[in-house]
Amino acid sequence: MAMELFVFSDRRPETVADWNAALADIGFDVVIDARRIADLNGYQPTKLRGRDVWIEYDHFDPEEFFKEQDYVRQDRSWKYLLAFRFGGDFYALAAVLMAAAAYAKITNGVVLDEYEPIFRGWKEIADSAQTTEQRIPMLEASKKSTTTELNKNPGKVD
Numbered sequence: 001m002a003m004e005l006f007v008f009s010d011r012r013p014e015t016v017a018d019w020n021a022a023l024a025d026i027g028f029d030v031v032i033d034a035r036r037i038a039d040l041n042g043y044q045p046t047k048l049r050g051r052d053v054w055i056e057y058d059h060f061d062p063e064e065f066f067k068e069q070d071y072v073r074q075d076r077s078w079k080y081l082l083a084f085r086f087g088g089d090f091y092a093l094a095a096v097l098m099a100a101a102a103y104a105k106i107t108n109g110v111v112l113d114e115y116e117p118i119f120r121g122w123k124e125i126a127d128s129a130q131t132t133e134q135r136i137p138m139l140e141a142s143k144k145s146t147t148t149e150l151n152k153n154p155g156k157v158d
Contacts, residue, residue, distance in 0.1 A: 003093075004085050005100050008062055008078035008119070009109030012037045022102040026126055030098045040082065048095040048133075055096055056085040072117040080107075090136045097129035 013019045016034045023030045033045040040057035047053065062078040084100055086092040100111050104122035111125045112118070 002085050002087055004083055004114045005096055006060075006065070006084070006112045006114070007082045007100050007103045007107070007109045008080070008112065009082075009104070009107035010079045011107050012080055012082075013103070013106050018106060019099075019103060022106045023098060026098070026102055026105065028098040028102065028126075028129065030095050030102075032099060046095055046099070048091050048098070051091055053089065053092040053095045054087060055092055055099070056083075058083045058085070069117075072112065078109075080109075090132070090139045094129055094133040094136065097125055097132055101126035101129055 013022070016032055016037060019037070020031055023032075029049045031047045033047075034040055034057070038059075040059060042058065043054065043056050045052065046055045060081045060083055062081040065081055066072060066074055082103060084096045086096050101122045103109065104111050104125065110119040110121060112120075
């Protein structure tokens with residue numbers, strides 16, 4: 001299952017190196033390997049603490065987004081929209097939150113989660129990223145336990 005996070009802004013970072021520097025300045029060990037911000041389209045190699053994570057990045061028209069997602073209440077218009085798409089991997093989730101926080105910080109943008117239509121600032125997303133990364137061992141253990149239990153009792157629903 002793919003999930004998405006969106007950053008709305010009125011400008012883009014000058015370079016991917018600026019974005020990576022912002023990640024490091026916040027204290028995140030995430031590296032995005034892309035040539036130019038404008039060229040982000042689909043999967044881009046991204047690492048969290050040296051671990052490969054699968055993230056897709058895409059630019060969209062913010063006006064079209066708000067027309068299609070009419071449940072999202074907006075109080076202003078935006079020039080740019082960068083979407084982050086990832087699967088059900090906890091490491092990718094943490095990396096996406098980190099990348100979105102840094103992107104929002106250096107563009108003075110805001111972050112929107114597809115499931116909770118509330119705009120959030122970079123600091124709140126950065127805090128969520130740190131919490132998520134800290135909880136990965138617990139989340140992985142829970143996932144393993146649940147998978148083991150389901151494999152023992154296929155088709156059984158309590």
